[in-house]
Amino acid sequence: xxxxxxxxxxxxxxxxxxxxxxxxxxxxxxxxxxxxxxxxxxxxxxxxxxxxxxxxxxxxxxxxxxxxxxxxxxxxxxxxxxxxxxxxxxxxxxxxxxxxxxxxxxxxxxxxxxxxxxxxxxxxxxxxxxxxxxxxxxxxxxxxxxxxxxxxxxxxxxxxxxxxxxxxxxxxxxxxxxxxxxxxxxxxxxxxxxxxxxxxxxxxxxxxxxxxxxx
Numbered sequence: 001x002x003x004x005x006x007x008x009x010x011x012x013x014x015x016x017x018x019x020x021x022x023x024x025x026x027x028x029x030x031x032x033x034x035x036x037x038x039x040x041x042x043x044x045x046x047x048x049x050x051x052x053x054x055x056x057x058x059x060x061x062x063x064x065x066x067x068x069x070x071x072x073x074x075x076x077x078x079x080x081x082x083x084x085x086x087x088x089x090x091x092x093x094x095x096x097x098x099x100x101x102x103x104x105x106x107x108x109x110x111x112x113x114x115x116x117x118x119x120x121x122x123x124x125x126x127x128x129x130x131x132x133x134x135x136x137x138x139x140x141x142x143x144x145x146x147x148x149x150x151x152x153x154x155x156x157x158x159x160x161x162x163x164x165x166x167x168x169x170x171x172x173x174x175x176x177x178x179x180x181x182x183x184x185x186x187x188x189x190x191x192x193x194x195x196x197x198x199x200x201x202x203x204x205x206x207x208x209x210x211x212x213x214x215x
Contacts, residue, residue: 001029002029002030002031002032003029003030003065004027004028004029004030004065005028005029005030005064005065005066005121005122005150006027006028006051006062006063006064006065006066006122007025007026007027007028007061007062007063008023008025008026008027008050008051008057008060008061008062009024009025009060009061009062009063010023010024010025010059010060010061011023011026011050011057011059011060011061011062012057012058012059012060013043013046013050013055013057013058014058015041015042015043015046015174018041019174020058020174021043021046021047021171021174021175021176022174022175023047023060023175023176026169026176026178028051028150028152029150030066030121030149030150031148031149031150032150032151032152032166032167033150033151033153033164033165033166033167034151034152034153034165034166034167034168034169035153035154035155035161035164035165035167035168035169035182035183036048036152036153036154036155036168036169036171037154037155037156037161037168037169037170037171037183037186038170038171038172039172042171042172042173042174043171043174044126044154044171045073045126045154047154047169047171047176048070048124048126048152048154050062051064051068051124051152052068052070052124054070066120066121066122066149066150067120067121067122068120068122068123068124068152069115069116069118069119069120069122069123069124070115070124070126071111071112071115071123071124071125071126071128072126073126073127073130073154082114082117082118083117084113084114084117085113085116085117088113088116088117088143089110089113091139091143092109092110092112092113092136092139093109094106094109094110094113103131104131105131105132105133105136107131108128108130108131108132108136109132109136112128112140116143116147120149121148121149121150122149122150122152123147123149123150123151123152124152124153125151125152125153125154125155126153126154127154127155127156128140128153128155128160129155129157129160137157137159137160140160141160141163141164144164145163145164151164153165158183158184161182161183162182162183162184163182164182165181165182165183166180166181166182167179167180167181168180168181168182168183168185168186170186
């Protein structure tokens with residue numbers, strides 16, 4: 001079994017006025033590829049920030065065994081002290097001009113190059129396909145296929161998650177639920193789960209009706 005590199009235990013974090021993200025227990029193992037999904041504002045980025053150490057939990061404990069490079073969805077600067085991988089810059093076709101003249105897609109490719117050039121054993125990505133066109137997404141997928149470390153990514157891009165994720169974390173109602181497989185496997189499991197819940201609800205109503213009739 002791969003080594004445990006991150007453990008969240010009894011973690012709680014307040015999400016402003018929107019409630020609390022509660023994580024009784026959550027583990028990340030070496031070489032896993034985890035896709036984090038959920039509606040906007042449910043705490044996906046908060047979860048990444050907790051894993052990275054940018055945020056501290058209001059309660060509980062987080063243990064990390066490796067360093068993580070972090071691609072943030074919103075960045076105030078394109079500057080970095082990390083030497084850039086020139087081959088990666090070329091593959092992403094980042095123009096050799098001042099970054100102030102970059103389009104949204106070009107800026108995203110530059111920041112992705114900066115993040116990937118750090119060569120950390122862990123990698124956190126927050127909506128990395130935003131601003132990328134189809135070719136850019138495919139290039140990123142190919143780069144991440146050969147990434148040797150542990151990948152944790154927040155994304156709404158189904159294609160991206162289907163290509164890379166081996167596990168899905170669904171963030172909803174202040175909780176994180178884990179599903180094996182990629183996004184398509186997650187949808188199938190959710191559909192089966194919803195069908196089971198519907199059957200249980202139907203059986204409950206049927207039994208309630210029978211009890212009333214018996215009384």
